[in-house]
Structure formats: structure tokens, C-alpha cells
Amino acid sequence: MHEVSLVHALFDQVDRAIAPHGSKAVRILKVRIGDLAGVDAELFATAFDGCRSERGYVAAALELVTEPAVWRCAECGAEIVAGSVLRCRSCDGEARLAAGGDLILDRIELEVADV
Amino acid sequence: MCDVCGCGDPHKVTLEVHASLLSDNDREAAHLREHFVGSGVLALNIMGSPGSGKTALLEATSRALAGRLRLAAVSGDLATSLDAERLSAAGVFSAPITTGSACHLDAAMVHHALHEGSLAAAVRGCDVFFIENVGNLVCPAIYDLGQAANVVVLSVTEGVDKPLKYPVMFRKADLVVLTKVDLLPHLPGVSVSVIRENLARVMPSARAIEVSATSGVGVSAFLDWLDARRASSKRA
Ligand SMILES: Nc1nc2c(ncn2[C@@H]2O[C@H](COP(=O)(O)OP(=O)(O)O)[C@@H](O)[C@H]2O)c(=O)[nH]1
Ligand SMILES: [Mg+2]
Ligand SMILES: [Zn+2]
Ligand SMILES: [Zn+2]
Ligand SMILES: [Zn+2]
Ligand SMILES: [Zn+2]
Numbered sequence: 001m002h003e004v005s006l007v008h009a010l011f012d013q014v015d016r017a018i019a020p021h022g023s024k025a026v027r028i029l030k031v032r033i034g035d036l037a038g039v040d041a042e043l044f045a046t047a048f049d050g051c052r053s054e055r056g057y058v059a060a061a062l063e064l065v066t067e068p069a070v071w072r073c074a075e076c077g078a079e080i081v082a083g084s085v086l087r088c089r090s091c092d093g094e095a096r097l098a099a100g101g102d103l104i105l106d107r108i109e110l111e112v113a114d115v
Numbered sequence: 116m117c118d119v120c121g122c123g124d125p126h127k128v129t130l131e132v133h134a135s136l137l138s139d140n141d142r143e144a145a146h147l148r149e150h151f152v153g154s155g156v157l158a159l160n161i162m163g164s165p166g167s168g169k170t171a172l173l174e175a176t177s178r179a180l181a182g183r184l185r186l187a188a189v190s191g192d193l194a195t196s197l198d199a200e201r202l203s204a205a206g207v208f209s210a211p212i213t214t215g216s217a218c219h220l221d222a223a224m225v226h227h228a229l230h231e232g233s234l235a236a237a238v239r240g241c242d243v244f245f246i247e248n249v250g251n252l253v254c255p256a257i258y259d260l261g262q263a264a265n266v267v268v269l270s271v272t273e274g275v276d277k278p279l280k281y282p283v284m285f286r287k288a289d290l291v292v293l294t295k296v297d298l299l300p301h302l303p304g305v306s307v308s309v310i311r312e313n314l315a316r317v318m319p320s321a322r323a324i325e326v327s328a329t330s331g332v333g334v335s336a337f338l339d340w341l342d343a344r345r346a347s348s349k350r351a
Binding site for chain 2: 013083112113
């Protein structure tokens with residue numbers, strides 16, 4: 001269950017990002033999980049709920065977006081359908097993963113006191 | 116106030132981050148890579164299911180090399196140091212990393228091991244450094260350890276469908292070692308060509324060699340691959 005350690009990595013990053021704003025009242029954390037990131041969205045959400053209060057983010061809601069895997073030919077850029085042989089049909093180039101391989105913290109929405 | 120969407124809510128700040136949750140690990144891995152490249156060591160991340168034959172492959176490799184290359188290893192294990200003991204007995208300088216409950220190695224664990232005891236000197240003085248990961252076909256793949264290449268050990272007894280079921284692992288593989296091929300006569304449902312076809316659907320530059328650690332068949336193909344990787348990392 002590496003999802004727990006990834007959730008801790010998420011909160012480490014949030015700690016650092018919000019430090020200059022003088023508030024810990026995070027409302028929303030938007031996280032993107034690629035199909036080939038090796039992370040189970042459901043386990044991640046469960047781990048998030050389990051760790052959030054101990055890290056001081058009681059009111060934070062997790063907004064998870066999943067990102068489909070997109071393969072492209074490294075030579076000509078043509079899309080190669082996921083699940084098919086990972087070779088370009090037109091030029092026989094090698095496939096490169098263009099999207100869907102990462103686990104990304106996209107956005108933090110933070111509540112701040114009156115200025 | 117919110118400076119992103121212009122909603123005008125004075126109590127809200129929106130921070131656009133767009134950073135990988137693995138960036139701390141990746142930074143540590145980059146530091147490890149400097150260690151490895153700086154001392155001219157080929158570091159390999161050896162991954163695969165428990166029992167797929169990772170340790171046996173390294174033992175057979177050490178025997179076949181008969182001292183031609185200097186080898187060092189760390190073995191990630193939940194509870195014991197048995198793999199490290201097996202590797203030491205086979206002539207590989209090795210140390211255990213006991214991970215407790217962690218089902219994978221991360222860069223910090225490897226770095227910690229590297230700065231402990233005599234391993235650091237052994238790694239500096241070796242030609243190939245094997246990092247035998249925790250047996251698991253899922254999460255070890257997502258943690259960079261500073262390696263030059265990923266080797267995934269897949270035994271033919273695991274069945275032909277594993278590449279399709281664990282695409283995250285095989286996507287990251289630079290080489291797949293199909294092990295236990297001596298058992299193929301007893302496995303009527305397993306065809307190496309079907310395994311290769313499945314690999315081609317998940318592995319961008321599909322490359323697999325067939326090995327039996329028990330009989331020694333195919334070990335020389337692994338040695339050839341090691342030599343080629345060493346040569347190309349020296350040029351780089
Ligand atoms: N028949 C056969 N058995 C093997 C081979 N490689 C490993 N094994 C056996 O498979 C079991 C697990 O091997 P081990 O190296 O400990 O796997 P690891 O958990 O991946 O390190 C052991 O009983 C080995 O003797 C092989 O090539 N052929
Ligand atoms: Mg082992
Ligand atoms: Zn192409
Ligand atoms: Zn807004
Ligand atoms: Zn894990
Ligand atoms: Zn260091």
C-alpha cells in the first residue's frame with residue numbers, strides 16, 4: 001500500500017506550498033492520477049481520509065482527476081492506441097508515453113483570514 | 116484574494132502547483148545517480164514478483180562472471196537478510212535493506228544504505244551495483260532509485276498474462292529476463308511467444324531474454340546485455 005506514503009508526500013508538498021500564506025485551512029486539493037502512474041485512485045482516496053486529520057487538514061477535500069494513457073510515436077508524433085503493439089503503424093518508430101504516467105498535485109485552494 | 120479564477124472571494128487563495136508527488140524521491144534519486152555515474156558504476160534496479168528468481172539470477176550471474184566484473188548489491192526485504200547472505204555466498208558484496216512494512220524501496224532507503232558501513236566503498240569500487248527490489252510487480256516501478264536501467268524478472272511459471280496485468284511495471288523495463296525456462300516442458304499452457312507478444316503491448320522497446328538460473332542456459336545473454344550497458348554508459 002504505497003498510497004499511504006504518497007499521501008504523506010502530498011501533505012509534505014502542501015505544507016511547503018502554503019507556508020507563506022499563514023493559513024492551514026485547505027479546502028480543496030486537486031490531484032491528477034495517470035492511468036499508468038501505478039496508483040490506485042480508490043486506495044489513494046482512502047489513505048487521504050485516513051491521514052488528513054493527523055496532518056492538520058481536517059477540512060480538506062480531495063478532488064481526484066484520472067488521466068488516460070496517451071502513447072505517441074517518438075519519431076512522427078502519431079498516436080498509438082493504448083493496448084495495441086507499441087510501435088508506430090506509419091513509420092515503425094518507438095512509442096513514448098505522452099500523458100497518463102504521472103501523479104500530480106495540480107492545485108491547492110486555501111482559505112485565508114481577512115487581510 | 117483568489118488570483119486565479121477571478122471569483123473575487125477575498126478569503127480564498129488558489130495555488131497552482133503542477134508538481135509530481137514523487138518530486139522529493141526524484142531529487143534524492145538524482146543525487147544517487149550522481150554517486151553512481153561519478154564512480155563509473157552501472158546501477159541496476161532488479162524488480163519482479165516474490166519468487167520470480169531475482170536472487171537466483173544474480174547468483175548465477177556472479178558464478179558465470181567468475182570474478183571478471185566486481186559486483187555489489189543491496190537486497191530489499193520485508194523482514195530478513197537471507198537474500199543478502201545468499202548473494203555474499205555467491206561472491207557479491209552485499210548488504211540487506213530491511214524495509215519493515217514498505218512494499219518497495221525508495222531513493223532515501225538506498226541512499227541511507229549506501230552511506231552505512233562498508234557498502235559505500237564497495238559500491239565505489241565495483242563495476243555493477245544490483246539493487247534487488249522488494250518482490251512486488253506494482254509499486255517498486257514508480258520510485259526512481261538513481262539506476263541506469265530497470266530489469267524486470269518474470270518467471271514463466273507466473274503465466275503469460277502478467278505483462279498485460281502489470282503495465283506500469285513493464286512500461287518502465289529496459290530489459291525483461293524470462294526466468295525458469297527449464298520448467299517450460301512442465302507448463303503446457305505457457306508459450307514464450309505469447310509472453311513476448313504481450314510485452315510488445317506494454318513495453319515501448321520490448322526486449323526480453325530467456326534464462327534458467329538452475330541450468331545456466333541464457334545467463335550469457337544477460338552478461339552480454341550487462342557488457343553492452345556498461346559500454347554505452349561509459350560513452351555517455
Ligand atoms: N527451476 C528453476 N527454479 C528457479 C530458477 N530461478 C529461481 N528458481 C527457484 O525459485 C525460487 C525463488 O527464487 P529466488 O531467487 O529466491 O526469487 P526472488 O524472490 O525473486 O529473489 C527458489 O526456490 C529458486 O531456487 C530457475 O531458473 N529454474
Ligand atoms: Mg530475492
Ligand atoms: Zn511514427
Ligand atoms: Zn477563484
Ligand atoms: Zn510499495
Ligand atoms: Zn550521498
